Amino acid sequence: MRVSTGQIYNQTASNILQKQSETNKVLDQLMTGKRVNTSGDDPVASIGIDNLNQRNALVDQYVKNIEYTKNRLGVTEGKISSTESLLNSMREDLQRGANGSLATNERQMVAEDMKNSLNELMSIANSQDESGHYLFGGTQVNTIPFAFDANGSAVYSGDSGVRNSVVSSDVLIAANAPGDSVFMNAPNPLGDYGVNYLPSQQGDFTVESAKISNTATHVSGQYTFNFVDNAGVTDLQVVDPTGTTTTFANYDPSTPVTVNGLEVKLDGKPVAGDSITLEPQETVSILDSMNDAIAFLEDPDAVSTPQNKSKLAQLLNNIDSGQNQVSTARSTAGNSLKSLENLTSTHEDEKVINSSALSLLEDLDYSKAVTDYKQHELALDAVSSAFSKVGNMSLFNYI
Template sequence: MRISSFQFIQRNLDNISARSSEANRQLGQMSSGKRVEYASDDPVAANGIFNYKQELTKLQQYQTNITLAENRLRREESGLTSAENITQQVKEIMLKANSGAISQQERDAYKNELQSRFDEMLDIANSKDEFGQAIFGGFQTDSDPFTRQPNGDIKYSGDSGQRQIVIGNSVKVALNHDGELVFGGVPNPRGDFTVKYNLGDESRTDQVRVEGASISDRGAFTDAHPYQIEFVERTPPELGKVSYMINKTDANGNTIPALPAALPYTAGDIMTVDGVDILIKGDAKVGDEIKLSSSVKDGTGHDELGVFDILNRAKSWLESDGHNANGQGEYGDILDELDAMGVHFTRVRADTGNRMQRLDNQAETHADMTLTLNKLRSGMEDLDYAKATGEFSQTMVALQATQTMFGKIQNMSLFNYI
């Protein structure tokens, strides 16, 4: 078979061009450090590398979400810690103010100090995150969730929504506790009712106080409160002994007996009426009255209190003469409510800490997975420099040999031998 000069030259030029392209490709790999730069370099490996990179991108987004969640939860934790401190400060104010020896000027100073703590608590309730969104507003984050009413009460205008963020495959964490829970969910230390005392001024060996009033039988509970407990003279009379009778309010607003007759009162014994167990301790006198009420009308009882309601009650006590039987009964309730408030803030803060611990655990998991995926990706994508250098040397030797041989052969001609 005869080969024309053109075919011979073209074939050798194609050979040189191919080896030059291979050398350039190898130089590009050594420059970038990547064995697979294009899918054509290794289609199977390129597909695996693409999947690894997708997973790494997802992990990076999870880590960004974790950082965002940590920032928000740390702000919430800081606010809850401050709320705990304020609660303790209010209790200290109340303890110092419960002295008959203090002057009106000192009482006013305590009242002003408590008002400052009240305002600080309101600022915490309306605190914002780094994006200016209300931390305790639920899903309503664009405005202050707590507003002061003309009568001094605090109204919550947020909702019970809980914002969540994805931090892993099928793993979410909540970014907030809503204000209804944090500032309106203090467990009522009395159980399911709030207490109001109307006691006589007689001296007594032990202050009368309601230790508990809880609904024990939901089926028997009629929601016909308030319950008015009245202490009357025992029949037949006994020195130092009294009886009690309980009235309630029917659906028409009429006061009716809740018990058929007066019963002997013994401090520490449980009184039961309409499925409600009432525990009263202390030295009761004839004429003493205790009112148990609830603002809840759904059959569940008033088993939770609002933070600002407790603070307002403490402020009202400071504004009145609390050094009498009525005041001391209410004073004991206020201290118990402040204790419950502090425990409540601690419990919510602990839940925030649990969420932050979950973030830390998830971040460690992502870090380990990122390291593993990068190692696998590197094994498929990165260049083995020792092997690549050897292959490049072989390519250059072959290229040079091809070029030299082509140069010598193309100069050969019969005219050189004539």
Template sequence: MRVSTAQFYLQSVQQMSSKAADINEQMAHLSSGKRVLTAKDDAVAYGTLAGYKNDLANIEKYKRNINQAESHNSLQEVSFAGAEDILNDIQQRLLQANNGAMSDEDLQTLAKQVRHSFNQLFDVANSQNENGNYIFSGYKTDVQPFSQQVDGSVSYGGDSGVRELQIAKNIKIPTNQTGDAAFMNVANAIGDFSVNYPTAPAANTSGVAVESANITDRNAYNLGAGPYTFATDPITNDLTVTDSTATVVFPVLPALPAPYVAGQTISFDGIDVTLSGNPLPGESFVISEQEDISIFATINNAIAWMEQGSVATNQEQHQVDYNTILEQLNSSMTHITSRRVDSGIRLQVLDSQKDRHLDLELSLAAGQANIEDLDFAKAISEFEQAKIALQVSQQTFSKVQGLTLFNYI
């Protein structure tokens, strides 16, 4: 068979190019330390590696989300810790104020101290993160959540949006607690109703107080029938309860009015009310539905109680108000503690999930390494063989291409 010079050159170049490509491929494996770089190297292993890499990429994303969630929840936990300290200080001032030996000046001083604590708590509720976003505004992070009105009351301007971040395939965790849930929606200490004790014409001189007032049967509860007025007959001291239309709801007909018996539960319209003390003839009070009371309203009531000083004309009612404020302040402290506990639980979950991700990451990385890591001894041997093959091809081409028929004449 005759081999033309052009065909010889073409075959030689192709062979040397193939050997050079083998060397380049071996060098790529050596420089990367990887056995599988493309699907051509090992199609099955390449597909398995794609799964490993996807899982590891997801873990990296989850770890970033965990760090972000930890930052948000840690900041809120610190804020709640500060709020706990402030409320504890206010409680101590209130306990100190309920002392007959305190002068008006002393009470005014305590009121100023509590006002200062109020302002501190207001600042805590309007806390911002490192980016200047308000942490208690819900989704409205650029809106200051709390503002104080002219009358001293506090209103909430955020929303009830709770942001979540995914920290595992099927696990999401909240990154914030909203301001209304944290500071405004504190459970009413006596239940589902607040009480208004009139000062005239039938002042509460007996010191009777509503100990609890709860809706116990929602089906029987007549929404919109309140407020309810409790009144004792000026002569017989019979107790009756009327709704907003002046309809008698207690006692329920055909039962007749009867004197109040200390400790009895007064039931009507799906509501149970328990009193402490015995109302005097002619006394009355009104209950209105109110399930939640804001922390700021409670502190304002404490300040007003202190500012009233020792000049209260009705000491019995003054003491009833004090007990109500103290109970509600205790409810506020319990509420803030529960908010702080929620943040702490979230941080524990995040810490635990982070450890699980680290363990899984190590396992996946080991599996990935077993498949794609290069056997350097074998790779170097193959690299040297490829070099020798290329050198032989080059030397053979160099010698053969120089031969002519004249060498043999």
């Protein structure tokens, strides 16, 4: 078989290029420290490497979300903690101001202190973050959330929206605490109705509970409780929202009464001539409670009338409910922070595992790579040398 000179040159050049390619491949591996630099180096390993890199990128995003959420919740938890301390101080001021031994001007000084504390409380409720967004506005971060209206009632302009952060696969954690869940919607300690004690009150009593016991028969609206004299005993007449009067003869305060599915229990002893009204009220606001406490202390007859004594007991109950709500909000934020710490550790462990797997798939065995490089270099030199000698061969060299 005849082999042309052109064929010899083409085949030898192809071999040289192949050896050069193999040598360069190993040289690239030595330079990068990676066994797999392209999918062609190891298609199966390349798929695994891509999956692990994608997973690591996702974990990195989770970690960023966690850091953002931790910062937000850390600030929120700190503000709520300050609120707790402030509320404790204000409650103590109320009890101190309600001391019957204080003079009117001394009680007024306590009220002024509470006003300053209430302003501070409102400032906390309207706190902003470093971007100027309101912490306790829900999703309405650009609107000031809390204010008092012309009637002195707290108004919430935010919403109940929660801004969730994705901190792990299928795991969402709230990065904020809506203001209504912290400062506004504490459970009514009486149940479903609030009480209004009237100036005509002479008996020493308070409403212990006012709960809807039967929703099917309940008629919502204002109920008036009139205590009337009946031949030396006290009867209770309850006027419901429709104007219907129900009479409980020889009323025993220790026994609850039920009208239209509304069960009411009193603590103490009303006397004939006393009256109270009850209206639907599911929640109480700590802001309103503290504002009412200030108004209570500013009343010259703050602790000298049966009405105000009953109002004070109710105020303290409302404040306690508001404080419990604030403490619950702080616990929720604290538990979320703890969960974020645990998730951070989990993600760090996952990154370690993924990095180990990546190392097994793509990291270079330097000793083997150096050996391979030497072998390819030697083969390339041999092919090049042989080609050079064969290319210079001529019949004239042997004549």
